[in-house]
Amino acid sequence: MEDLDAIYDVLRLFDHRWTLEILASLLDGPKRFNAIQRDVGNINSKTHRDALQRLVDRGLVRHPTDGDGVHYMLTPLGERALPALRAFVNELSQWDVARDGGDRSSRT
Template sequence: MTTTCPSGQHAHHDVYAAQCPCRALLDLLANKWSALAIGALEDGPQRFGELQRRLQGVSPKVLTQTLRRLEDFGMLDRTVYPAVPLHVEYSLTPLGQSAALPLNALRAWVEDNIDQTFRPEPGH
């Protein structure tokens, strides 16, 4: 889908432009919890509790917000199964799967290179 840039001209998107609509998507994907949730869902559909256990340190509120934003952007599907109690599963859409590829590479790079980085003392 082509959108109109602020100048009114049809052009390719420029993430460096202040009003480019792709900035919201970049913000979403550059978020730590989004990147980790997408990575966790690469293994297949998961329930909320499974995701929360996998993403150690995320609060239920932040995970809920993250999953809603990912769903709003078309990155994941939320499927509700009519059972008691309600059974909800999250899975990547094809768009989410395509985003998982570069995010997986970034996570691997971080794990491989963390020992070479300067890490300031806490509180600095």
């Protein structure tokens, strides 16, 4: 059951609004808070700050401070997160196609 709990924890993290958008923004490299917010789009500052903090707390993003201010960047785990999620989604879609017998026209 511990394995299932870990899977559910990861799925809940990626289910949060803005998680994928923030990770995708940071794939280009370190960015400041406002640059990420511009990339992500229609997100208010509090929600954006909370989403970034959640990703920092989970070890996907870090925000070291240097003489140039605070930049957020992906950790090695964060860099692996989107490709792993893409592989997971691709695998699920293959299962879905196989279950439907390859006929996606019956889906709405």
